[in-house]
Amino acid sequence: MCVTCGCGTPEASPHDHEHSHDHHDRSHPHPHSHAPTGRLISIEQDILAKNAGFAGENRRLFAARGVFALNLVSSPGSGKTTLLSQTVRALGTEFPVAVIGGDQQTANDAERIRAAGAPAVQINTGKGCHLDAHGVGHALEQLPLPEGGILFIENVGNLVCPADFDLGEAHKVVVLSVTEGEDKPLKYANMFAAADLMLLNKIDLLPHVDFDVAQCLDYARRVNSTLQILQLSARTGEGMAAWLDWLRQGQQATLAQQAARLEAELAAVRARLARTAG
Amino acid sequence: MHEFSLCEGIIDTVTTQARQQGFSRVRRVWLEIGELANVELEALRFAFEIVRQDTTAADAELDIISLPGRAHCLDCAQPVAVQQHFDPCPLCGGYQWRLVSGTELRIKELEVE
Numbered sequence A: 001m002c003v004t005c006g007c008g009t010p011e012a013s014p015h016d017h018e019h020s021h022d023h024h025d026r027s028h029p030h031p032h033s034h035a036p037t038g039r040l041i042s043i044e045q046d047i048l049a050k051n052a053g054f055a056g057e058n059r060r061l062f063a064a065r066g067v068f069a070l071n072l073v074s075s076p077g078s079g080k081t082t083l084l085s086q087t088v089r090a091l092g093t094e095f096p097v098a099v100i101g102g103d104q105q106t107a108n109d110a111e112r113i114r115a116a117g118a119p120a121v122q123i124n125t126g127k128g129c130h131l132d133a134h135g136v137g138h139a140l141e142q143l144p145l146p147e148g149g150i151l152f153i154e155n156v157g158n159l160v161c162p163a164d165f166d167l168g169e170a171h172k173v174v175v176l177s178v179t180e181g182e183d184k185p186l187k188y189a190n191m192f193a194a195a196d197l198m199l200l201n202k203i204d205l206l207p208h209v210d211f212d213v214a215q216c217l218d219y220a221r222r223v224n225s226t227l228q229i230l231q232l233s234a235r236t237g238e239g240m241a242a243w244l245d246w247l248r249q250g251q252q253a254t255l256a257q258q259a260a261r262l263e264a265e266l267a268a269v270r271a272r273l274a275r276t277a278g
Numbered sequence B: 001m002h003e004f005s006l007c008e009g010i011i012d013t014v015t016t017q018a019r020q021q022g023f024s025r026v027r028r029v030w031l032e033i034g035e036l037a038n039v040e041l042e043a044l045r046f047a048f049e050i051v052r053q054d055t056t057a058a059d060a061e062l063d064i065i066s067l068p069g070r071a072h073c074l075d076c077a078q079p080v081a082v083q084q085h086f087d088p089c090p091l092c093g094g095y096q097w098r099l100v101s102g103t104e105l106r107i108k109e110l111e112v113e
Helices: A049-064 A081-090 A108-116 A131-143 A189-194 A202-210 A212-221 A240-276 B003-021 B040-052
Strands: A038-046 A068-074 A097-103 A120-124 A150-154 A172-177 A197-201 A227-231 B026-034 B061-067 B069-073 B077-082 B097-101 B105-111
Touching: A038 A049, A038 B003, A049 A068, A049 A131, A049 A227, A049 A240, A049 B003, A068 A097, A081 A097, A081 A240, A097 A108, A097 A131, A108 A120, A120 A131, A131 B105, A150 A240, A172 A189, A172 B003, A189 A212, A197 A212, A212 A227, A227 A240, B003 B026, B003 B040, B040 B077, B040 B097, B077 B097
Parallel strands: A068 A150, A068 A172, A097 A120, A097 A150, A172 A197, A197 A227, B026 B061
Antiparallel strands: A038 B105, B026 B105, B069 B077, B069 B097
16 A cells, blocks of 8 residues: 555545535436436536545646656657657756656657666556656656656656646647648647647658648647747757756746745744744 | 547446446436537547446446537627537638637436336
């Protein structure tokens, strides 16, 4: 049994919800197609409530320790691991960086990240098609938390399922490469709607492929009018500077929020001290 | 197929409720699913039939109430209806709208005995 969250026991209940215990008046108009004969129990709870509870715990941990956490999502083969390896090499000397990687099998990606100089832990989801907040919470136990730095969570290569699972991240970053179809933002609209930043990767290959960049960006903005978009090539380094700056800004903002919260807390303690000093 | 994970979440809630509210059998589960939710209803029904086995919901029927997509168009400053994330605003044809509701994945109610 897991001591932090109680997983592995049927009694596990990581968070409490208020449940209405009202039993409907049978004469009350109902959205039901049949006349219910049993007892009706109102639930009104998100199906993903349990994941949301774990994601909230992760998010509180990240905020308390000044960790800028990102959830990287994409199709298989978009170049996430190469991008992360290059990112780790560039930023690893500035502040702590760590990576949690999700794949159905193998620890190959984590090994590539470690070779680039950052601690990395691999979650093998087996047949699972996405990471969830509970799995990420456990992965965090095996990793030195990059306090004041950046945690990259490299999700399973899949543009469908990970869209629904909040991991506690500050932003979902969707990576699309120019070797894919430019209409992917429309085909996988939920994912592009859930992301805050899109990275168009492998732009060094544009001369060799039929990929209409303007059309792709138009599709992406139709789905998500506030989506930020950066174009880069992790392999040649073109466009990487803007991505690294975006990351530094996020890391700075996270630290500034942590400092503001601690200052407010300190001010409250000092005020209490002054009040009770007699 | 994250629909299996969603169904595990449904059964988890049902099992917790059964313990708390003392019922042994679920006849029907009502879900509210937004039109723009990231879920395939056929896959959800298929997964539910498998995940419900050997639980208090082993023979429960699934009733899905569809909730419409509602957005606010920034250009029109009006509430509008949308069916897809890439739909244009039905009034002005633009894409500067914010979704207000329509991605719900909610367990609404149970009929139990």
